[in-house]
Amino acid sequence: MVLTPSEMLPLGTPLPEFSLERAAGGRWETAALKAKPVLVLFICAHCPYVIHIEPELGRLERDYGEQVQIVAISSNSTITHPQDGPEGLRAQAERQGWSFPYLFDASQAVAKAFQAACTPDLFLFNSQHQLVYRGQLDGSRPGNDEALTGTDLRAAIDGLLAGRAVNPDQRPSIGCNIKWHPEEA
Numbered sequence: 001m002v003l004t005p006s007e008m009l010p011l012g013t014p015l016p017e018f019s020l021e022r023a024a025g026g027r028w029e030t031a032a033l034k035a036k037p038v039l040v041l042f043i044c045a046h047c048p049y050v051i052h053i054e055p056e057l058g059r060l061e062r063d064y065g066e067q068v069q070i071v072a073i074s075s076n077s078t079i080t081h082p083q084d085g086p087e088g089l090r091a092q093a094e095r096q097g098w099s100f101p102y103l104f105d106a107s108q109a110v111a112k113a114f115q116a117a118c119t120p121d122l123f124l125f126n127s128q129h130q131l132v133y134r135g136q137l138d139g140s141r142p143g144n145d146e147a148l149t150g151t152d153l154r155a156a157i158d159g160l161l162a163g164r165a166v167n168p169d170q171r172p173s174i175g176c177n178i179k180w181h182p183e184e185a
Helices: 048-064 086-096 109-114 151-161
Strands: 003-005 019-022 027-029 038-042 069-074 102-104 121-125 131-135 174-177
Touching: 038 048, 038 109, 048 069, 048 086, 048 151, 048 174, 086 102, 121 151, 131 151
Parallel strands: 038 069, 069 102
Antiparallel strands: 003 174, 019 027, 019 102, 038 121, 121 131
16 A cells, blocks of 8 residues: 555646546436535555545535536556455445445546546536535545544635635545556555
8 A cells, every 4th residue: 555645636627528437337427417515535445545535525415416426436556456446436335325426437548638637536516516625525644543534624615605616725536546557656
């Protein structure tokens, strides 16, 4: 496991357009999005940093799912990490009770478009689909004593929903590096 910080895509970046396979079957594309805020989560099934935040992702969906469109993407190579393929993602979503679309980025092109670097890597876009937050969920990590609350991301979502500017002073997410295909590592 290599600890990797997020790349911190520039604020104001438009949401990249994409179409990906759903872990549950079928395809999903950004054209399905409404003019509402969008939270894009780069996660996977095996990463201990993602496993650590799984309960909070469920709480975020329960608390904000009506106001914010949530989409999760796994871009890890299944050559090196087969558990992060559609079957593993589907099982993870079922265990956690997530109903948001969970997508598989087999080519890794979407991760590259977002400059995603780690799992978890979180991106919040406003209703015009421009980036307003990219960074950590909160200061909690596996093995530290900080409570898993989602404080940083929740503050950004709450500010956005209240019509306030999101604080641009944002701390990068930290987690396992995205597992790039061996020929592109």
